[in-house]
Amino acid sequence: MSTQTVLPIDRAGLVELSKSRQEPEWMTRLREQALELAGSLELPKLEKTRIDRWNLQSYGTYKPAAALQSLDQLPEAAKSLLAENGQGNPDNVLIQKNSSVIYNSVSEALQQQGVIFCSLEEALKSHGDLVQQHFMTVVGKDENRLTALHAALWSGGVFLYVPKNVSVQVPVQALFLTDDAEASFSPHVLIVAEQHASVTYVDNFVSEGDLGNLVHNGVVEIIVKPGAKVTFASVHNLNNSVIDLTYRRANVDNDGSIEWIVGEMNFGNVMSDTTSILKGNGSQSDAKVICVGTAEQKLNITTRAVHFGKSSDSNMITRAVMRDEATAIVNGITKIEHGATKANGEQTEKVLMLSPKARGDANPILLIDEDDVTAGHAASVGQVNAEQVYYLMSRGISKEEAQRLIIYGFLAPVVSDIPSDIIQSQLQRLVERKLGQQ
Template sequence: MTTQTILPVNAEALKALSASKQEPAWVTESRLTSLELAGQLELPKLEKQRIDRWNIQAFGEYKQSEQLSSFEDLPQEAAKLVEGSREGGLVIQRNSGTVYSKLSEELAAQGVIFTDLETAVKEHENLVKPYLHEAVKRDEHYLAALHAATWNGGVFLYVPKNVEVELPLQAVMLTDNAEALFAPHVLIVAEANSRVTYVDNYLSNGLSGHVTHNGAVEVFVKNGAKVRFASVHQLTSETTDITYRRAVVENDGSIEWIVGEMNDGDTASDTMSVLQGNGSLSDQKVIAVGSGSQKINYTTQARHFGKSSASQMITRAVMREEAQAIINGITKIEKGATKADGQQTERVLMLSPKARGDANPILLIDEDDVTAGHAASVGQVNQEQIYYLMSRGISRTTAESLIIYGFLAPVVSEIPLEGLRDQLQGLVERKLGQ
């Protein structure tokens, strides 16, 4: 059965918008081709959940974003996320466009590029064009094609060969106008033997209606490069959050994903590492807390093509009230990927009788000479543990909190960025109503 999808924009309006922003012809052509595809493709298939029952048509329209005259003009909710840590570089998107962009002179002198994607397609075509929509393919499904047609603002990060960026480069993606299209696209290219850490925060504030965030992330890790990608989503219940992340990793390169899913609305994310090269590495850490009547679908994936490639995926989710979570882990080892090693763990802790969790570990192995393993668990808070702690004079609320933090600790403790660890700790406390 074909699911009826509605295009939020027509070709003529999209073409006129692209012209008004003075985008290169190849970008306009890409948008129009993608829009045509969107009209032909179906919605993505989520494991054990029907995304067509979600509110995924509140895309809004492109609204011109006013540039900030200074950082101090940024809304307080966004400013406090990067307060005191802007030395390397900062990009801020508000609704449909970028309102602030800055990179340190030292990094710029080394050839690092850190700007919004709309600027990059005009000023750095030779670096953007070969990669845009090559990891998250526009023909994957309706939402991928629609994103490729309507993306706005976004981030472009380029790190030249042998350059090591010591300070994290940061971005804030803010939606506070329910009528504005919010579809940032993040594109990162790390050349051979480079090093970089990128951190972004997605948040919504003061919305007077529903917003559908349809986002995409593409990371290209060249030979021997190391990329650490951290992302925290804290969007309100008026926002449906859909994000597809892909990394393509070449010989001896590595990608580290750190994802904090702290939304209050329905959320679907798919984070995949394509280990193309020999000796390539992927490490994925995801923590999530669901509350209210949220419906959540998280997928982590690793596809091994390279010999001696290695992947690890760890997802820990806490569900409270009536939240429902589907946690998927997929390790695919292709024929010829000898000596590959793929490991994954998914664990879900439910805090109430009405909460639901489902962990689905999947191993797909087409090569004999490999190592692979998985572990999964879904369960309630252990009442014996609570009783033991209470017998030592600890209140039930505190006892439950200690168990929850202990459950999440194996992921949180491994996060190498102290500020991010503290932020996630605070968000976990907020989500748990503490």
């Protein structure tokens, strides 16, 4: 028997809001359809996680924020993230605060190359045909209640478009900040890399204050055309008053490549799903994910590669460190479809527990519908090795420092392979912050 779903907005209010934002008619209709779906669809069924028991009622309402005149107006924590990626007021930066984008800077060099980097709301007005062609095509609005609600309620967001044969040499960066418990926070990131294009995109999610179980319901869609390469790096560092629900998904065409670098450094409950759809022959996916759980956090982290293309290749590495009474369900899923001959899928999931009450579960899943393939997996769950701690202590190292060294050694296979020194140092600092709190 189904229960009545209480939606955060009614149809009339949604239509009025869309029209007040001067959105095209097709987007208003899509929002209406998605809201109707949200009333009938179920929440996603997650492996060993009852997301229906989470408090998913607080979505906030759309509240546009004033434009930022200078980056100096940002909180210090947010400013420091931008400072790591450039001097002064760096180019190629987009900042969203709560429901809307408040700052956007694009270098003249990128503009001359035809690169588009702006808010998704702005792109609806100036590049509507491009947005309509790709929006909610990689993640479907009809998949479950969360994707439907996102399609209905999204605001702000990013649109990044790289034309054919254009190689963007410097990373583009977005910062998403939430500090208002009454304001919605559901950005949509849409990245399109045309044939033989390449780009690196980096974003950070941060929060301030008590946000009363505010739900961040975010979606990332990436379209990688033939021969294109996209590197996507994202670090989520939201506090324990935010529930973070994120779908990231890429469609990769012939000889295209997607690289995921994800740091789940939140303090509240997390559902994270990062998926590569390897449609094309010779397509590639490489995913590196680290997460740290503390207090009573519940994390459900899924990394997935679905192979359709011949000679497609995927590699997934996930490392999770759990402290206190935190719980992590780490899922690695490799699906090789019939016809994807010569495909190769490799995955590794490891969970390290730092206390007797912490819980971890690593679930490697191989679903193979083709004979002529190679695939492999490795998974482990365990405590800090007491003999290793004792050995280090016998060399004059304190117990706390010995544990810290073991933890960093555990995370090193992921962190050391990250191609960006900036992201490496940022993740190391956030890991130290989370594990250093007693």
